[in-house]
Amino acid sequence: MDHPRVETNGRIGPVNAALTPRYAGLGTFARLPRIEDVSKADVAVVGMPWDSGVSYRPGARFGATHVRESSRLLRPFNPAQSVSPFAELQVADAGDVALNPFNIDEALKTAEEAAAQFVSDGTSLITIGGDHTLALPLLRAHAKKHGPVALLHFDAHLDTWDTYFGAEYTHGTPFRRAFEEGIIDSSGVCHVGTRGPLYGTQDLEDDARFGFGVVTSNDVMRMGVDEVVGFLRERVGDRPLYVSLDIDVLDPAHAPGTGTPEPGGLTSRELLEILRGLRGTNLIGADVVEVAPPYDHAELTGLAAANVVYEYMSLLALGKDAPAGGPAYGESNTTYGESK
Ligand SMILES: N=C(N)NCCCC(=O)O
Numbered sequence: 001m002d003h004p005r006v007e008t009n010g011r012i013g014p015v016n017a018a019l020t021p022r023y024a025g026l027g028t029f030a031r032l033p034r035i036e037d038v039s040k041a042d043v044a045v046v047g048m049p050w051d052s053g054v055s056y057r058p059g060a061r062f063g064a065t066h067v068r069e070s071s072r073l074l075r076p077f078n079p080a081q082s083v084s085p086f087a088e089l090q091v092a093d094a095g096d097v098a099l100n101p102f103n104i105d106e107a108l109k110t111a112e113e114a115a116a117q118f119v120s121d122g123t124s125l126i127t128i129g130g131d132h133t134l135a136l137p138l139l140r141a142h143a144k145k146h147g148p149v150a151l152l153h154f155d156a157h158l159d160t161w162d163t164y165f166g167a168e169y170t171h172g173t174p175f176r177r178a179f180e181e182g183i184i185d186s187s188g189v190c191h192v193g194t195r196g197p198l199y200g201t202q203d204l205e206d207d208a209r210f211g212f213g214v215v216t217s218n219d220v221m222r223m224g225v226d227e228v229v230g231f232l233r234e235r236v237g238d239r240p241l242y243v244s245l246d247i248d249v250l251d252p253a254h255a256p257g258t259g260t261p262e263p264g265g266l267t268s269r270e271l272l273e274i275l276r277g278l279r280g281t282n283l284i285g286a287d288v289v290e291v292a293p294p295y296d297h298a299e300l301t302g303l304a305a306a307n308v309v310y311e312y313m314s315l316l317a318l319g320k321d322a323p324a325g326g327p328a329y330g331e332s333n334t335t336y337g338e339s340k
């Protein structure tokens with residue numbers, strides 16, 4: 001079936017929701033075109049259906065499809081940032097990478113090669129789904145082009161542990177490996193949203209040795225979003241920035257569909273607003289991982305993840321020269337008029 005699309009500035013946008021109901025049709029991310037249907041994509045959304053690195057509940061292999069399904073309600077204009085991402089950039093869905101579920105080394109190699117193809121082409125990559133092990137090959141692919149990158153890591157967990165059952169490549173270990181490989185810039189790395197029990201104090205000592213700053217979930221509550229944003233901006237400066245976001249950074253009330261949930265997390269409002277605060281940073285790529293739909297309810301987790309991706313796209317559309325404050329950010333009462 002042919003479904004007319006929104007087209008602005010010569011960019012092929014989503015299927016027009018005024019003509020085709022949102023729940024109809026095949027589900028690309030935000031009902032955007034497939035990458036084969038555009039001449040060149042500025043931004044590609046790529047699914048990573050793989051969860052062979054998990055330590056607890058499996059299910060993130062189904063995350064990519066779930067996030068796509070939960071993205072049908074996204075609309076073309078983002079008032080919180082005053083930007084129409086699909087009009088500023090050609091965004092397309094590149095489908096899923098076929099990752100070997102039985103061989104971790106091979107899967108990580110495939111993921112890295114697939115990512116490197118987009119990155120070397122100058123296409124910004126946003127990946128959806130999969131477990132957090134995948135951050136390692138994604139960082140490798142970005143570092144290959146940009147050198148060691150700044151990293152904002154949104155997560156309940158540190159993910160700088162060493163090994164599980166002797167295995168080096170797991171969803172609890174990608175950022176220790178990234179540090180060891182020299183692909184992250186230790187002066188520009190920070191965790192956001194950490195909480196929950198650790199194995200011991202050594203976990204924090206190791207983590208600090210790798211250079212990570214830490215904004216815990218409680219810090220977000222105590223400092224408030226604006227101060228957190230100021231701290232993160234200062235930390236990353238204008239370095240090439242990769243954002244890796246484990247959906248379990250959200251409280252299980254906001255994102256139940258994940259494999260290692262930890263109570264006491266961020267609200268989706270806090271998370272989305274912190275991401276918006278990154279406008280004008282040098283974002284080069286981003287992921288959202290650990291969405292495990294078998295544990296989701298009412299699409300809460302899928303919707304949160306889809307909106308995270310939409311904020312990534314908005315940041316990319318605004319570009320690295322966007323002013324820090326911006327027309328909408330921090331002036332929420334003026335956005336819809338009236339209530340100031
Ligand atoms: N990356 C995520 N979601 N979790 C890591 C938890 C590792 C553990 O079981 O200790």
Ligand SMILES: [Zn+2]
Nearest residue numbers: 156157246248
């Ligand atoms: Zn986590």
Ligand SMILES: [Zn+2]
Nearest residue numbers: 132155159246
């Ligand atoms: Zn994680």
